[in-house]
Amino acid sequence: MATIKPLSPLSSSSSSSSSSSSSPFQQQSSIPSLNPLICFKPTSDPSSLLHLGRERGSVAVPVAFNPSGNFDLSLYDDEDNSPKPPAPMPPKEGRYEVIIDNDIISRLDLVPFQTATGITTPSSVDPKEFLDRTIGFAINYVREDKRDPRELSEFPDIRLWFLRLDATYPWLPVLLDWRAGELARYAAMMVPHQMNMRMGVVFNPEALELFVMKKVFIVYDWLKQHNIPKPRLKTKNMAKMLGYGIGDELFDLIDVPPLPSSS
Numbered sequence: 216m217a218t219i220k221p222l223s224p225l226s227s228s229s230s231s232s233s234s235s236s237s238s239p240f241q242q243q244s245s246i247p248s249l250n251p252l253i254c255f256k257p258t259s260d261p262s263s264l265l266h267l268g269r270e271r272g273s274v275a276v277p278v279a280f281n282p283s284g285n286f287d288l289s290l291y292d293d294e295d296n297s298p299k300p301p302a303p304m305p306p307k308e309g310r311y312e313v314i315i316d317n318d319i320i321s322r323l324d325l326v327p328f329q330t331a332t333g334i335t336t337p338s339s340v341d342p343k344e345f346l347d348r349t350i351g352f353a354i355n356y357v358r359e360d361k362r363d364p365r366e367l368s369e370f371p372d373i374r375l376w377f378l379r380l381d382a383t384y385p386w387l388p389v390l391l392d393w394r395a396g397e398l399a400r401y402a403a404m405m406v407p408h409q410m411n412m413r414m415g416v417v418f419n420p421e422a423l424e425l426f427v428m429k430k431v432f433i434v435y436d437w438l439k440q441h442n443i444p445k446p447r448l449k450t451k452n453m454a455k456m457l458g459y460g461i462g463d464e465l466f467d468l469i470d471v472p473p474l475p476s477s478s
Contacts, residue, residue, distance in 0.1 A: 303396030307349050310392050316355040320376045328380060337384055342441045346449070349392040352400075366410055368403035377404035386437040388430050389449065393456050402426060402457055427459050435469060 306312075313331045318324075332350060334340045354367050367373055381387065381404075391397040399416060406426050407419040431450055438446035447466050454461050 303399075304394045306351050306395045307392045310349045310351050310395075311345070312351055312353055314353045314355065315376065317357055320356065320372050323376055323379050325380060325383060334384065340384075342390070342438065342443055345390040346443070349397075350387070350390050351392040351395060351397050366403075366416075368400060368408070368416070369410065374404045377401065381405060385430075385433045389434045389438070389453050393453070398453070398456050423457065424459070427454050427457050430454075431461060431465070432469070435466065 311332045313328045315327055319327055329335050332345070334345075354373065356367060356370065356373060358365075381401075388398055388401055391401055402418070402423070403416050406422045409417045411417050431454055434453060435446055435450040438449055443449065447463065450466075451461050
């Protein structure tokens with residue numbers, strides 16, 4: 216059975232000065248509550264490895280990500296002159312638009328999603344159509360306190376609705392309108408994070424890694440089951456949108472036929 220173990224640290228920790236000076240994730244005057252958080256950006260340069268060990272040998276599978284390397288994540292970052300991340304593109308024309316509000320969210324009602332997309336059961340979806348048109352969400356959420364500064368992904372009831380949606384349709388991330396920011400917002404509903412005025416959503420790196428790898432396994436198998444061309448490329452692109460580059464070695468392992476039963 217394959218096991219996954221990071222070969223390099225994915226978050227800051229209290230360590231000696233000698234070890235921290237050589238780490239690519241060196242901490243800089245950090246805020247304690249944000250210590251384990253780093254911002255991910257898409258990259259193709261491998262800077263980390265996931266080690267998958269098997270009884271018949273082991274393979275080092277590259278999983279690249281590009282943390283900013285700067286853990287000084289104050290709310291405003293007034294003294295940081297680094298550029299802000301680009302704003303998402305406008306929603307894709309003709310995409311499926313799922314509209315939810317407080318009432319739908321409070322009842323954990325998935326009917327609006329099913330009505331807007333036509334996806335009534337997990338087996339009733341034609342991936343080719345949805346990969347082309349994509350899916351987005353319009354969240355018409357009224358705050359009890361108009362002065363509440365929290366983002367939508369910080370409200371527990373909204374996150375709970377998306378958790379139910381994800382449990383019902385675990386391959387949904389691959390069908391979202393990625394360029395309009397739907398994948399990043401969807402991930403924020405699932406993964407612990409903090410909001411930063413300049414950088415936006417800053418994910419907990421270890422939680423994000425687990426989320427991405429789980430979706431890689433689910434989406435890749437689902438695309439293959441539906442005979443979607445180039446399932447590896449599509450899965451890689453999804454992971455890259457969240458800051459990870461997946462090596463072909465991982466897919467090679469997934470595609471290895473199971474060993475025959477000894478019995």
